[in-house]
Amino acid sequence: MTFTFRHLTSSAAALLAEHDEQRIRAIRSRRWVLYPRAKQALDRLRGLLDQPRGTRMPSIAIYGDSGMGKTMIMKQFRDEQAQWRARYRRGQSEQRPIEHPSARPDGTEALLSRRSMGAE
Incomplete structure (x- = not known):
């Protein structure tokens, strides 16, 4: 029996x-899987980079329960932007994501966040 592995990527083969x-x-090992909501978040993050500089810059909040991929989205964006900066923007300021873990185990803070964003 002969096996063919044409369905695999070269690295998987x-x-x-x-x-x-x-x-x-x-x-x-962990892998990045681009799913529709992650693509939407990444597209919005990339869009923020296209904004002209000003005193009041736009921002984005990425919210979700634990284990939903928020950190992976930010890591993917960070890695993508690091490659872009290394190629085109040496020495210029960089964007820094801020992670805000839930401070209250009872979920009150998460509930307030969802309400403030109109998600509840």
């Missing part, structure tokens, strides 16, 4: 020749 430990590590 290359893993087939690795030892079990390396393949298992690759399987368990």
